[in-house]
Amino acid sequence: MMFYSKKSIGNFLLKSKTLIYGVDEDDFIKQRILPYNFDQLRITECVVIYNEAEKAESVKLQEFGEQLEARVIFEQIMEEAETEYKKNKDFLKLVVRDNPEKQEKLFLKGIPRSQKISDVLISRREVYEWVLSDDEVVQGMSRFGITREALEGARQKVIDAETAKRKYDQERGEAQDATLLRNDAFKKLSDVVDELETVLLYALEDRPQLMEKLGIPVLSPGYKRKEKTTPQPEEPDQSTDDTEVPQQ
Structure with a gap:
């Protein structure tokens, strides 16, 4: 997996x-590049492409x-x-x-x-729902100081984890999309x-001197110009919901 470094991104955008x-701000240079079909319209397109890359x-x-x-x-x-689940399950076994x-x-x-986090959380929630539906088990848990209210709170914690997992998955997907769009914008730039x-x-x-002003290095005669380096495309986070949770 390849990543842009903050330094390479900053240098690339600054140079561009x-x-x-x-x-765009130098009329003399505009006249010089006009014979190469780089008119104002084409220059403006370059400006737009740069702005889109910066925004991306x-x-x-x-x-x-x-x-x-x-x-x-x-x-x-x-x-x-x-x-909380590990503690409660240990006492449930008793x-x-x-x-x-x-x-x-x-x-x-x-x-x-499966050991996917989403399936693990479903299993945890179902255990609590079964326990809370059985008064005898709830009473047995109370012998160890674990009240119905505590069990309901533990179940809610699992539900909260499910909600937080969905939120994280959503944000991860949006970050992946943003990475792909940024990569496309950088390629165009x-x-x-x-x-x-x-x-x-x-x-x-x-x-x-004008080339130097534009950030284009001017080399002495006899030196070969180095090949331009640009940041490598960054792969979006490809992790899935397959993260394993240790067996309790």
């Missing part, structure tokens, strides 16, 4: 802005921030729910140890369909920068 806006990066950063916030909230609630039928129900309901730089190398061949 210096080049494109520098051309800003949106991507915002979406990733919201994803991170949702993840922190979910993980905190999930940890609390799991800690309560039903002499009742094979209830042992079987606890065993069956306590096994999630990189293409127009390539075109404009190539034209300027010939249009301003006798004006090296």
Whole structure:
């Protein structure tokens, strides 16, 4: 998986802005590139492409921030729910140890369909719903200081974790979409920068100071110009809901 670094993004956008806006604000340069079919309309298109790329990066950063916030909230609630569940299940085993039928129900309901977080949470919730529907089990839990209210609170914690998981999944999806849109915008910007730089190398061949002004390095005779480097496309977060939760 490849990622843009903050430094490479900043350098890429700064270089692109210096080049494109520098051309747009200099009438002499505009005249020089006109024979290469770079008229004002085409220059304006470059400006629009730059602005869209800058905005796409800003949106991507915002979406990733919201994803991170949702993840922190979910993980905190999930940890609390799991800690409570482990304790309650240990005491449940004591309560039903002499009742094979209830042992079987606890065993069956306590096994999630898979170790996906969503299935694990469904299993946890079903265990609490079964316990709360059985007054005898609830009374047995009270012998260990675990009241019906405490069990209802533990069930609500699981429900809260499910809600937080859905929110996190939503934010993660939006961050993935924003990453793809940003990558597309950067590709378009990189293409127009390539075109404009190539034209300027010939249009301003006798004006090296103007090329330097636009951020195009001017090399001494005999030196080979280094190949331009641009940030590599960043892959969006491809993680799924398959994260495993340890068996309790």
